[in-house]
Amino acid sequence: MAIxxxxxxxxxGSHTCVELLNAGYDIVVLDNFSNSKLESLQRIKEITGKDFLFYEADLLNRKIVEKVFESTEIEAVVHLAGLKAIRESVSKPLHYYHNNVTGTLVLCEVMKEYGVKNLVFSSSATVYGVPEQVPISEDFPLSALNPYGRTKLMVEEILRDLFVTDGSFSIALLRYFNPIGAHKSGKIGEDPNGIPNNLMPYITQVAVGKLKELQVFGNDYPTSDGTGVRDYIHVVDLALGHLRALEKVMSSTGVEAYNLGTGTGYSVLEIVTTFQEVSGQQIPFLISDRRSGDIATCYANPLKAKNELGWVAERGIKEMCRDSWEWQKQNPNGYVVENHIPI
Structure with a gap:
């Protein structure tokens, strides 16, 4: 049986594949490459020394999704596929609702058809909207601020309703905070399309000379240095959170939400300073106006994940910055490979 x-x-997804393979699971990967590269799958094989099945497909294509379940006995699903750029979601809301929500509906329908009841869902801390206080616990009110966040919240509600109608389902809703970093080998990392939406790939692309300077949105927040504070988590710790959640859903039934964060907040300028320290690279930056919808401070209370999943983020901010820089140094243009041999 496979995941x-x-x-x-x-x-x-690529880091999660590595951790599941290293833990001894057989996996099947489905991806349409809308914001990913085929080369990452080859790198996963290089890191782990293990092979796996792959389907290039979109979840909206039900026939292909059914083919996956027909061809392999699937034990559980880790559902990471989805569009994720907040600003793009504001300009293309229908595209985001159709892709993220309808794609999940197709997946769940096929899972029911084939009797697969274990699911780990990639949600987001954006479902909390503007929290009244920090740290943020899973029982806080939910109210997303943008179409991307609302798609995550809608899917969470759909999955809760699914469990109400079929109590044999076991579902973990993983609310990510801000993943950064890369695998310590430097072989896999964050390779966004176009100008990065997230802080760390923007910093690393400035460091490697692809971008002129970092744009910092707002320095007048009520924080220590005026810049926004976020909970940054190493992507390998995040991947290990999926592993722990997978173990949980395969051993019990129910639907539960878990924060995956460190419980510590760092400002934008603190990240810049730490990155400069560990990389030796200067990061010029320009202060711009605040972005609409941004909040001052956001960080997790991760105790529920510790108590129920046995998961704790172990990697610190220096390691996050160091691994991000190692990835970008080794791959200044991301997953650009000449004479690529198909997997």
Whole structure:
């Protein structure tokens, strides 16, 4: 039996594939490469020394999804596939709702058809909207601020309703905070399309000379240095969170949400300073106006994941910065490979 990983070629997906393979699981990867590269799958094989099945497909294509379940006995699904750029979601809301929500509906329908009841879902801390206080616990009110966040919240509600109608389902809703870093080998990491939406790939692309300077959105927040504070988590710790959640859903029934964060907040300028320290690279930056919808401070209370999943983020901010820089140094243009041999 195997674990299906949707979006397994992406940033979080590739690291999750590595950790599941290293833990002895057989995996099947499904990805449409809308924001990922085929080369990442080859790198996963190089890191782990293990092979796996792969389907290039979109979850909206039900026939292909059914083929995956027909061809392999699937024991559980780690559902990572989805569009994720907040600003793009504001300009293309229908595209995001159709892709993220409808794609999940197709997946769940096929899972029911084939009797697969174990699911780990990639949610987001954006479902908390503007929290009244920090740290943020899983029982806080939910209210997303943008179409991307609302798709995550809608899917969470759909999955809760699914469990109400079929109590044999076991579902973990993983609310990520801000994943950064890369595998210590430097072989896999974050390779966004176009100008990065997230802080760390923007910093590393400035460091490697692809971008002129970092744009810092707002320095007048009520924080220690005026810049926004976020909970940054190493992507390998995040991947290990999926492993622990997978173990949980395969051993019990129910639906539970878990914060995956460190419980510590760092400002934008603290990240810049730490990156400069560990990399030896100067990061010029320009202060711009705040972005609409951004909040001052956001960090997790991760105790529920510790108590129920046995998971704790172990890697610190220096390691996150160091591994991000190692990935970018080795891959200044991301997953650009000449004479690529298909896997």
């Amino acid at each position: 299906l990983i949707t979006g397994g070629a992406g940033y979080i």
